Amino acid sequence: MSKESKTKEQLLEEEARLRQRIAELEMLEAEHRIIEDELRQSKRELSIRNEIISIFLTTPDDEMYAKVLRVILKHTESQYGFFGYIDQEGNLVCPSLTRDIWDQCQVPHKNFIFPHEQWGGLWGQSLKEKKTLYSNKPLPVPEGHVPILKTLIVPIIHGTKLIGLLAVANKAEDYTPQDQTMLETIADHIAPVLHARLQRDRQEAERQRSEEKLRESEAKYSALVEQAKDGVVIVQDEVFKFANKAMETLSGYSVEELIGKSCLDIVAPEHRDFVAQRHRLRLQGLPVPASYEIKMLDKNGAKKEVEVSVGLINYQGKPAITAFIRDISERKRMEEELLKIQKLESLGILAGGIAHDFNNLLAVTIGNLSLLELEISGYGDTASELLEAIKTASYQAKRLTQQLLTFARGGAPIRKVVYVSNLLKDAVNFALSGSRVKCELIIPDDLWPAEIDEGQISQAIDNIIINAEQAMPAGGLIRVWAENVTVEPTLSLPLKRGEYVKISIQDQGVGIPEENLPKIFDPYFTTKQKGAGLGLSIAYSIIKKHCGYIGVESELGVGSVFHIYLPATREKISTAPSGGVSEEKFCCGWGKILLMDDQEMIRNMAGQMLTRLGYRVEFASHGEEAIRLFRQAKESKDPFCAVILDLTIPGGMGGKETIQKLREIDPEVRAIASSGYSNDPIMTEYQKYGFKGIVSKPYEIKELSEVLHKVIMGNEGPAQTFG
Template identity: 45%
Template sequence: MIPGENLMKEKDARTESPEADEQIDLRNRIEKREGAVSGALPASVELDALINTSPAFFFLWRTQKDCPVEFVSPNISRFGYTAEEFMSGRLPYKSIIFPEDIERLSKTLTADIEDGAPNPLILEYRIVTAAGEIRWVDDHRMARWNDQGEITHYQGVIMDITHRKRTEEELIKTEKLKSFEVMASGIAHDFNNMLSVILGNINFARMILKAEDQAAQKLTEAEIACGRAKELAQQLLSFARVDSLQKKVTLLPTLIRNAVRFALNNSSISSEYDFEDSLFPVEVDEGQIMQAISNIVINGREAMPNGGVIRITAENVSHPTDQESLPAAGDYVKITIRDQGPGIPEPVLGRIFDPYFTTKSLKNDQAMGMGLSMSYSIINNHEGHITVESSEGAGTIFSLFLPAAAESMIEDPRQENVQAESKGRILFMDDEKMIRDVTGALLTHMGYEVSCVGDGVEVIELYQKAKEENQPFSCVILDLTIPDGMGGRKTMQKLLELDSEIKVIISSGYGNDPLIQDFREYGFKGAITKPYKIEELMDTLQRTLK
């Protein structure tokens, strides 16, 4: 039994809604004026005009099965229905309530009636419009009694609160991701440290063994597995909110095509494109935006195992009024990705951006529901917005909004030349002894003279001593984070005081740390992210020493 709402005509029929009280007061004033002002419009005409421009809908229901409606204000037409449909009995109010909310409302109203409805009820639930759209409403209602003290009706005011609910959902989603970001960042750092030891030992063992040795082949397989583990750590770090994304002003068409081509490689899915001419340039981290788009396309590909078409459009959108959740008004590029899959059920739709949420049976080589949450986080970190529309049997549409760049200068790609350089003396700092041992052994094997220490204080002492003895270090490699000692940032400041020309490489398991991203601004000559292969370390050293 789900009764409803109505226009409150009685003076004592008050709700706790300021909007409803205002409507009632206005009606009372109009009724008092009726016939009192010469030449005035009839009160009913004024009231109709008032109601039709109000954001509130007024109802009067009987407390019977399916909630038959005795009165509904004409502005119910905003939901695609007519007042006549309800008041004729053809359309009970219960029939427009979202099915999943019916049981909850029934229990609430039954309990209210059993208690004698002592207070106004304030309910929030979903309704389905005539067009099939799901909208949230705020329902303020009060009971009416007959002479025998029985509750016969509910009357009340309904407000569309869809925008408020969506905003609340976005805030909850953002807070949830923030918590996950902090956890993921810490896990990824520790994980990368462990991988550094594993990968370093694998590299060292491979250098000792002959290439045709069976053990060397097994080590190659282990190295590949470490590479996959590193990619997982990088996925975790993608959730971290970074202030120093590697942004540059970019035109999207080529980037979008490359991302889609990568995602659909070796699949039976085809792609179609429709890009507006003269799309706004955007200032983005190209790698991350490619990843965000690829993840969504991969989701569509997996939804169409028998093949199909994914359609991608891009258009300029200025001051979009239909996307109230955008961070700010302004110019955006809207990227729409539409698949032909079976669609996403409504109960699932609200969770698809949750980390590790998936409805698929996972195979050994599949990610565990990280793709869409990564896309959400990436777009959010670019001050953009992402939405999804879907219904069962009708496919899924993702819309990505990226802010247009403030300036339109497109950067030219540049290639740095890597030159081999002679060996030298290396001072290596890391708080993990196993990392010091394996990296020291690798560098020694490659022909460098290496000194390993675990703290910035030791680095300063050794570097100063070597300089005084006229045996300076060619390069210093510093770990960014030393939990119980002087880390890379402070150590670098001290070293620059000793030698303004010093060559220092910063290393960290936090690949997205602002210092790693913009290492040159802090005086470093190079940066490397753990875990790294010996080839990556040698390449960074050569670049730094050239």
């Protein structure tokens, strides 16, 4: 090979190497340009990310979304856009709509908040499908909306959860995949920061809601505590740390005086150890009852019954006791009243039975005495005096029986309208007859009448005056005064609202010890060696049965005053004469009388009376027998002109059931109720049960004759008499 040929070949090889090297250099240059482009893109993305993160970290909420949107619009070269987030209710909230869009948009009722059901168009599709969408064609928009010529929409997703949306529109050039990648990258950078921001905002909102609820709860609790009628206190180290206004009324101390004061200072001495022990046990976490009753000592030294409900709390970082204190003095007094009533009712059952049997014996005695009085007429003064002495003793026994009957269950007073002033004068004169005690009686002229059982109320007042007289064995003065009062609920009396006559009886005796006051009206309670303990309890029972009230105030060494409240009436008292036959004459009769009584002695005695009065008599010992005799007489055309029915037949049909059966046979039956229970409700309202009259055991021939004449004859014709 020639030298020339060799040189040419070498040149070609060198050229090829140069070309290869140039190609390699060009490839390196292209790679370098790509790297430079990628580096510039990375630097751009890093700059955008840092700028956005800086905005998130340093900008207030009301500016943050708008600043982020401006950064995005600048880097995407877009005219319009919005940046929104998904709230807790699932709505899209857009606090950063481009100002131009908002100003130019003429859509009616435009809003920043879009509920899920309003997610529409391309942006709604992007949200629902959680994917990027873009279009370089004009989009349909509502009338008045700014035109959207091109748009790029990227959802912001944290993990798998949709938390927001980026949307840009109207770039001068078309949106490209590079724009999509850039906006998706921005969305990826925003996602964790936005999620943290939303979580913080939600936690802050929840905290604010909790604080608001706490403030509302504290305000409500404070209002409840301050408006509560019960006292509310917080006690720490046995010292008051808090007290509400109600404690001022309850204790007599102001709130300022209570704070810092020992809680034991307002506890009665006899209960202080008990309260202190309860506090210690509770603070030690030991089980103790949550409520208890004690006596409280107010500022004036007066004792009050209170119920204390206690709980353990943390107060200013230390254990403390909160207590609700309720005044139960009135409730306790009511309970004592109820207990007295229950005692009296129990005694009444026993007393009623004794009185009934005793009255039956007295009925025989007094009835036969009235017959004997007719027989010995003309036997001289000695016989009459002896008979009168027996009658006096018998009527004293009758009065004692009447006192026992006052206790009987169901013994309703037989009421009529009475001038209380006259009754008081008579009662005082009777009770103090022959006494060394003087009486000052003060009665206003306008004192209201009362609808009462005159005999029972006289007995009650007699008992109280006699009790006052016995409290002053060396003599003294009893003051009795009466007044008209109107009772309101604020007076704390166990009475219905209304008008009452108030009677006060004051003595100058030794007074009643405080420990005895709750028992003063108990049956058989007495401080006198020879006392029976029935006088005041009888008075108490009578007043209660009249729907009234009796109370007592007393001071040792000064005396006692009893207060009686009787329901008043404005009804006028009839002054028409009662008429009737003279006291010395008995009303004769004729015809046949049916007498029903379980006691043979009473049947015999009453039979003699009826025979002496001119009647024929048939007897029955129980209701079934009386019904049979009544029906036979009716069928035989020789009916009874009247029947006398004993209301109480032990083990058999009494008068109440019998009259119902007799009225079925003859609706016009003339029936008279008779009972040893003179205060029996049937005796009080006998007409309601179908009776035409009543006669209480024991009775005399004169009383029986008048009742029979009134029932049989009514007001027709004068009575035929003898005697």
